[in-house]
Amino acid sequence: DYTIYRSLTDNEDDFGPVVRTQDIRYLDENLTTATTYYYYITANGNNAKSVSDVVSVVVGPPSAPDKALDVTATSMCTAVAVTWSAVDRADGYEVYSKTVESDFVFVADVPQNEYIQQGVEIGYEATYKVCAYKDDNGTKIYGEFSDEAMVKVEHVASTSWTMEQNATCATDGKRSNVCMYCGAVFSE
Numbered sequence: 001d002y003t004i005y006r007s008l009t010d011n012e013d014d015f016g017p018v019v020r021t022q023d024i025r026y027l028d029e030n031l032t033t034a035t036t037y038y039y040y041i042t043a044n045g046n047n048a049k050s051v052s053d054v055v056s057v058v059v060g061p062p063s064a065p066d067k068a069l070d071v072t073a074t075s076m077c078t079a080v081a082v083t084w085s086a087v088d089r090a091d092g093y094e095v096y097s098k099t100v101e102s103d104f105v106f107v108a109d110v111p112q113n114e115y116i117q118q119g120v121e122i123g124y125e126a127t128y129k130v131c132a133y134k135d136d137n138g139t140k141i142y143g144e145f146s147d148e149a150m151v152k153v154e155h156v157a158s159t160s161w162t163m164e165q166n167a168t169c170a171t172d173g174k175r176s177n178v179c180m181y182c183g184a185v186f187s188e
Helices: none
Strands: 002-009 016-021 036-044 048-053 055-058 070-073 081-085 092-098 107-111 116-119 125-137 137-143 150-154 160-166 174-178 185-187
Touching: 055 125, 070 125, 081 125, 107 116
Parallel strands: 070 150
Antiparallel strands: 002 016, 002 036, 036 048, 036 055, 070 081, 081 116, 092 107, 092 125, 125 137, 125 150, 160 174, 174 185
């Protein structure tokens, strides 16, 4: 197996073991940007040990996360649910919305891939987009904006409709339902 040693200096006495593993690769995570780290590896055998040369690396800033995909905005009668696929390596997401009367504005910073906007009314229309970010010691590194998702807030029908009047060649039909969120009866 192998033992990986790390230090913030190239002084032999400053190295400490990080991990002992049988894998030939190791990802050293949660390091500080713009810091130099020094490493060496020992290969441990039954009767022998070999030691690598010391190598160093300066940690650069993390790369931007990927674009959030599959953004949907769904009416929940008095709220809008905005969801999207989780993005690998994202520490959070910023959600933006716009209405017919406004440009996009920031509405939320959320750690998960869902945002619920409360307190909207029937007929409210909005468009949403999402941007994933990576936090680098308090500095956000942003990915691309997602595609946009639009919604018009309406009552959400329960599973069964009540037929009040069948359609004919001369007249429209009418059916009613109960909103699964607010309990209001509505017809179409």
